[in-house]
Amino acid sequence: MKPAGPAEGGGMRRPIEGREVLRLTGAVAAGTSAELCAVALTATAAWLVARAGQHPPLSALALAIVGVRAFALFRGVLRYAERLVGHDAALRVLAGLRVRVYEALRRSADPAAGAPPRTPRDAEAVQRMVADVESVQDLLLRCLLPASVAWLTGLAAVAVAAVLLPAAGAVLAGGVVLSGVALPALAARAARSDARRAAGARADLAVCALDVRRGAADLAAFGATGRFAARAETAAARLARLERRAGAIEAAVAALGAALQGGTVLAVLWTARRSGADGVLVTVLTLTALAALDAVLPVAEAARRLSEVRPAAHRVLGLLRAGGRPRPHRAFVPAPDPRPSLELRGVRVAYARDGGGSVPALDGVDLRLPAGRKVAVVGASGAGKSTLLGVLTGEVRPEGAVLLGDAPLGAYDPRDVRATVRGLTQDAHVFNASIRANVTLARPGATDAEATDAACRAGLLDWIEALPGGWDTLVGDSRLSGGQRQRLLLARALLADPPVLVLDEPTEGLDLATADRLVTDLLTDRRTVVLVTHRLAPLAAADEIVVLDRGRVVQRGPHRDLAGVPGPYRDLWATESRPGTVPAIPRPRA
Numbered sequence: 150m151k152p153a154g155p156a157e158g159g160g161m162r163r164p165i166e167g168r169e170v171l172r173l174t175g176a177v178a179a180g181t182s183a184e185l186c187a188v189a190l191t192a193t194a195a196w197l198v199a200r201a202g203q204h205p206p207l208s209a210l211a212l213a214i215v216g217v218r219a220f221a222l223f224r225g226v227l228r229y230a231e232r233l234v235g236h237d238a239a240l241r242v243l244a245g246l247r248v249r250v251y252e253a254l255r256r257s258a259d260p261a262a263g264a265p266p267r268t269p270r271d272a273e274a275v276q277r278m279v280a281d282v283e284s285v286q287d288l289l290l291r292c293l294l295p296a297s298v299a300w301l302t303g304l305a306a307v308a309v310a311a312v313l314l315p316a317a318g319a320v321l322a323g324g325v326v327l328s329g330v331a332l333p334a335l336a337a338r339a340a341r342s343d344a345r346r347a348a349g350a351r352a353d354l355a356v357c358a359l360d361v362r363r364g365a366a367d368l369a370a371f372g373a374t375g376r377f378a379a380r381a382e383t384a385a386a387r388l389a390r391l392e393r394r395a396g397a398i399e400a401a402v403a404a405l406g407a408a409l410q411g412g413t414v415l416a417v418l419w420t421a422r423r424s425g426a427d428g429v430l431v432t433v434l435t436l437t438a439l440a441a442l443d444a445v446l447p448v449a450e451a452a453r454r455l456s457e458v459r460p461a462a463h464r465v466l467g468l469l470r471a472g473g474r475p476r477p478h479r480a481f482v483p484a485p486d487p488r489p490s491l492e493l494r495g496v497r498v499a500y501a502r503d504g505g506g507s508v509p510a511l512d513g514v515d516l517r518l519p520a521g522r523k524v525a526v527v528g529a530s531g532a533g534k535s536t537l538l539g540v541l542t543g544e545v546r547p548e549g550a551v552l553l554g555d556a557p558l559g560a561y562d563p564r565d566v567r568a569t570v571r572g573l574t575q576d577a578h579v580f581n582a583s584i585r586a587n588v589t590l591a592r593p594g595a596t597d598a599e600a601t602d603a604a605c606r607a608g609l610l611d612w613i614e615a616l617p618g619g620w621d622t623l624v625g626d627s628r629l630s631g632g633q634r635q636r637l638l639l640a641r642a643l644l645a646d647p648p649v650l651v652l653d654e655p656t657e658g659l660d661l662a663t664a665d666r667l668v669t670d671l672l673t674d675r676r677t678v679v680l681v682t683h684r685l686a687p688l689a690a691a692d693e694i695v696v697l698d699r700g701r702v703v704q705r706g707p708h709r710d711l712a713g714v715p716g717p718y719r720d721l722w723a724t725e726s727r728p729g730t731v732p733a734i735p736r737p738r739a
């Protein structure tokens with residue numbers, strides 16, 4: 150049994166590590182100190198002006214003058230320190246979070262480790278998760294940090310005011326609660342429903358814009374550009390309306406905040422005067438209240454942003470919880486033989502339908518693959534061919550039994566399964582890297598001779614050698630023709646050299662002669678091969694051909710038998726043998 154990787158089986162850690170919590174606390178401390186310096190600066194300056202009006206000796210003002218200078222200086226320095234420490238902590242949290250989220254995504258997408266089959270929306274979900282992680286930065290820097298600083302500053306200002314004049318302290322406390330708690334709650338509530346609607350409108354606009362951009366040529370050819378552009382414009386107008394509304398709410402919250410600040414300042418002034426405090430104290434308390442509310446009012450903006458980023462933060466946390474939950478320790482059976490048999494018994498796969506219910510992609514499929522057997526799978530589009538390969542590789546978990554050697558496929562370490570059954574599946578990817586890196590990805594230790602041999606068998610070598618950059622030429626999905634891409638992926642699959650090779654349409658995009666030569670070569674290989682193909686000409690070399698229709702095996706046997714009996718295979722064979730016809734499996738009538 151192989152040792153588990155560093156992240157495998159790791160328990161759920163806190164979303165933010167202890168050291169980052171310490172850094173963030175430091176940022177809050179620096180931010181609060183900066184805001185307190187600002188409040189103290191206003192209060193001291195107020196005292197200085199009011200006291201100076203009484204014409205005291207200069208020495209009586211000296212300390213306050215020094216205080217004003219010191220508070221102004223420290224305010225700047227501390228604000229800088231807050232930005233520095235806060236951003237440093239947030240970026241560190243983000244860096245750690247990214248690694249853990251990708252790890253959790255990897256685990257949650259590993260079907261062999263218990264993940265559900267992939268859905269077409271998986272890529273969308275991964276993209277959204279990447280954006281979600283970025284929004285955690287906003288959560289820290291624009292929500293939690295400013296809100297903590299504001300509340301602590303408000304609390305300290307209320308305490309100081311209460312010491313100077315308890316009644317004024319009580320009034321200021323009321324103003325702080327209204328501006329720091331009630332107003333933010335209101336702002337968050339208004340923003341929440343707006344954010345939901347705006348997110349929907351933004352997604353609609355993105356889909357429309359993507360359709361117009363990607364399908365520009367088709368739309369122009371069919372004269373439908375105007376209709377699709379109008380759809381995009383409607384979506385854009387709806388988004389603009391929502392954004393204008395959000396702007397109006399933001400302005401209303403700011404106005405309400407200013408009114409609360411003004412009201413609190415006037416109330417403190419009135420209370421201080423009524424309590425008989427001297428003019429200097431009244432001035433100090435009034436301006437302290439003004440500065441304290443200046444510090445507290447940003448909580449409303451933080452709350453508004455919080456309601457925008459909260460769904461994203463929930464999704465990240467949910468993923469970390471699901472992906473980081475300790476997996477029960479599983480004892481795997483030892484790796485299979487170097488040339489194992491593979492068998493499906495009564496295999497059934499049903500995919501969930503969007504509107505509810507499920508649709509069977511495979512229904513009671515049996516398949517025996519003793520070591521070295523060559524099987525071709527044919528059938529109409531949607532018949533279940535790719536799903537069948539997914540079951541063999543462990544990507545799709547079916548009902549029924551899948552035996553690798555003597556043990557169920559699920560009893561093996563997923564890494565052993567991957568090393569034993571693999572090949573070319575429909576979602577294989579060409580990376581933006583050199584041809585060499587793309588081909589040897591399957592076996593990083595492969596020698597040049599082995600890579601050359603795989604490329605030669607895949608019919609790729611002549612093309613590589615004709616390139617000025619040869620094996621070091623940079624490629625990527627968008628820089629290759631369909632045939633080049635397929636051959637490159639096939640070379641990678643051949644170099645992997647697994648005991649059971651599964652190939653989904655390996656000859657797609659190749660000319661017929663090359664495709665037939667390639668399939669014949671694959672079907673005379675020493676290993677087990679399961680091949681999905683639409684081209685029947687070279688299938689005489691296969692031990693068995695399995696014809697699928699709507700998830701069921703409707704015919705099976707060698708080419709010479711199937712081609713001689715009435716049925717979908719003979720129909721297809723007749724069509725393919727007729728010159729100038731496009732092969733296609735006809736569906737038997739239901």
Ligand SMILES: Nc1ncnc2c1ncn2[C@@H]1O[C@H](COP(=O)(O)OP(=O)(O)OP(=O)(O)O)[C@@H](O)[C@H]1O
Binds near residue numbers: 267509528530536
């Ligand atoms: N992830 C999925 N979610 C929902 N339905 C799916 C999913 N994958 C496949 N299906 C459905 O299962 C059925 C079998 O699909 P599968 O891809 O196995 O067919 P196929 O024979 O390989 O088709 P093709 O030749 O077009 O690739 C189809 O009806 C398809 O729509």
